[in-house]
Amino acid sequence: MTLGLLILRIVMGLTMAAHGSQKLLGWFEGPGQAGTTGMFTKLGFRWPAAMALMAGAAELFGGLLFAAGLVTPFAAIALIVVMLNAIITVHWQKGFFVTAGGYEYNLAIIAIATAVSAIGPGADSVDSALGIAGTLSGEWWAPIVLAVAAAVSIATTTLGREHAMLTGHPAA
Helix, strand or coil: CHHHHHHHHHHHHHHHHHHHHHHHHCCCCCCHHHHHHHHHHHCCECCHHHHHHHHHHHHHHHHHHHHHCCCHHHHHHHHHHHHHHHHHHHHHHHCCCHHHCCCHHHHHHHHHHHHHHHHCCCCCCHHHHHCCCCCCCCCCHHHHHHHHHHHHHHHHHHCCECHHHHCCCCCC
């Protein structure tokens, strides 16, 4: 199980970190901070530059922490918030399948992050090396991670967006 968790953490964590570097730094043909800010502007966020920075940082640093297995449930929360926000603002209305722009990829990331929070990061993790893996893992972490991520996501996609965008009417 340790090798499986290591592979899962590293692949998912580094994939998310790469997505964050696209948003923040323009690496890997990404939009960079300016392009990501533009996307958040179109999505109706009140503070698009700050939201773009937070989303990119959550993916980049959350991904790196997840890959290392360091404060794993908190890394999972960061990744899940970004995925929930993406589902709510972009993917939900397009259905399930990613081929139509749907949310299946986001849901898979949420499932992986939640599962690793419940199982723990494994013996080959920084949490384990620090002796905190037992404290920061266990089945009871899964509902905590999901509840905190859902609360933050609801706040950012409602309070953090212009009212006109929430009602489906373009902002004046």
